[in-house]
Amino acid sequence: MTLTIGYIGFGKSTTRYHMPYTLIRDNIRIKTIYNHRRKPELEADYAQHNIEFTDNLDTLLQDTEIQLVSICTPASTHYDLAKKALENGKNVLVEKPFCTTSEEAEELFALAKSKGLIAMAYQNxxxxxxxxxxxxxxxxxxxxxxxxxxxxxxxxxxxxxxxxxxxxxxxxxxxxxxxxxxxxxxxxxxxxxxxxxxxxxxxxxxxxxxxxxxxxxxxxxxxxxxxxxxxxxxxxxxxxxxxxxxxxxxxxxxxxxxxxxxxxxxxxxxxxxxxxxxxxxxxxxxxxxxxxxxxxxxxxxRLYDQLQDAILNGTPKLVSDEETLTNMTxxxxxxxxxxxxxxxx
Missing domain, CATH: 3.30.360.10 (Dihydrodipicolinate Reductase; domain 2)
Known part of the structure; x- marks a missing residue:
């Protein structure tokens, strides 16, 4: 089974530490990348992968095919973006640090749990x-x-x-x-x-x-x-x-x-x-x-492999809520x- 994902952010985190691994995996499909400042010259490098680029966040969040949103933006934006993604029914993977406060992290985990979704820190x-x-x-x-x-x-x-x-x-x-x-x-x-x-x-x-x-x-x-x-x-x-x-x-x-x-x-x-x-x-x-x-x-x-298994097959996620909250504390x-x-x- 294939996991369809979207990225929020198109900087070094996405292009260096995430996409080189997801692009070569048969169990992962990158459908959409949101970047509020489009970079056509960089986007052209990924034309062969049939990835859609958008500067409209709702295009990504309201796409029913996308099961996982990977958030690769500055730390100050993590909480708001993860909350929006969860509210739109998306599982979320959030770059480090997961949030800027423990209170934010606790709220996101509670929201994910209430919706039967996964929220996890990217501890690659x-x-x-x-x-x-x-x-x-x-x-x-x-x-x-x-x-x-x-x-x-x-x-x-x-x-x-x-x-x-x-x-x-x-x-x-x-x-x-x-x-x-x-x-x-x-x-x-x-x-x-x-x-x-x-x-x-x-x-x-x-x-x-x-x-x-x-x-x-x-x-x-x-x-x-x-x-x-x-x-x-x-x-x-x-x-x-x-x-x-x-x-x-x-x-x-x-x-x-x-x-x-x-x-x-x-x-x-x-x-x-x-x-x-x-x-x-x-x-x-x-x-x-x-x-x-x-x-x-x-x-x-391997983090994405494990997360794909957790989302599609219900296996335990790699980084537990308790571990992330201990780290945040x-x-x-x-x-x-x-x-x-x-x-x-």
Whole structure:
């Protein structure tokens, strides 16, 4: 069965992180793209796919063939657009952050539930290759009981021209929302969270640096981003009662997409062997073992596969309402008091 979708927005999010995956899937049909400012020169690139373009939002929302609306617009517009789509009987997939407040998110989930529809956050980084290998290592049990996990997404970008914005325009809402979703997917809702959120390069701009710590009964998780890191940390570092695992290098899908190499092309997104993770652990006989763990292939399109199954066959959606609300609560609480601090959840 084929899922017919429409996109709201025709910027980088749609053309780089969504459409390259949906265009190559037989179970997905893109019927309409809404863009309030038409771009004929870009639209022509998709003529072979028989996609309709419109600057009239009602054309998309009132089309009875469209089952899913994927919203790829600025964060400040997500709530209003998702609400309109749901009111018109459409399932919705919403780019990050899902909304700007927990209250907005709760209202959308309640509306979707009342209409028998799905509203879900676009957490494509659940299909990052580096995250998939973490799940494999944890599932193997070779680390024993996990006691600490550290996750990084760092850059070296010392220049930061003035770009004022709202609290949801910074790195915490832009990058932290993905990194924290991965942790919530693995371990659920933490008991406590500590915050250190700052704007280091240019105080006129929203935050560019954060360190968030999640506390579980026997586990501590550290989530960090900085734009002033010129010698990379490992992407993931895990320590358990029986061993440790270290993985350098981030998922390569974005690198390939930026270079114009698309999903379906040879070796798309393949992690170089030099970035494979290192696992050191003590086995059942008490001997120390060392393994190099190949990185599985990431694929953001798997999110659409799962959502197609959820909409057409009623399977559970990938990102639950509770997981999104936990994420939204942590994001929101990051800007309601003095940093650094610890809060109880």
């Amino acid at each position: 980084r659940r299909f990052d290759s580096d995250f998939l290998v973490i799940k494999e290592v944890l599932a193997s049990g070779k680390l024993g009981e996990l006691v600490e996990l550290e996750s990084h997404m760092d850059y070296y970008r010392p220049e930061a021209p003035d770009a004022p914005g709202e609290y949801y325009d910074g790195a915490f809402y832009g990058l932290g929302v993905h990194m924290m979703d991965q942790i919530i997917d693995l371990f659920g809702r933490p008991e406590e969270v500590s915050y250190d959120i700052r704007s280091i390069r240019n105080s006129n701009n929203p935050d560019d640096t954060f360190e968030i710590q999640f506390f579980y009964p026997t586990l501590k998780v550290i989530v960090k981003t900085s734009h002033l890191v010129n010698i990379p940390y490992p992407k993931f570092t895990l320590h358990g009662t029986k061993g440790s695992f270290v993985k350098y290098g981030i998922d390569q899908q974005e690198t390939y997409l930026k270079a114009g190499i698309m999903p379906g092309e040879k070796n798309f997104g393949v992690d170089p062997e030099s970035s494979y993770g290192a696992l050191v652990y003590v086995d059942a006989s008490g001997k120390t073992q060392q393994e190099t763990i190949p990185t599985p292939l990431g694929d953001y399109g 942590i994001l929101e609480q990051g800007f309601t008091g003095q940093n650094p601090r610890v809060i109880s959840l």
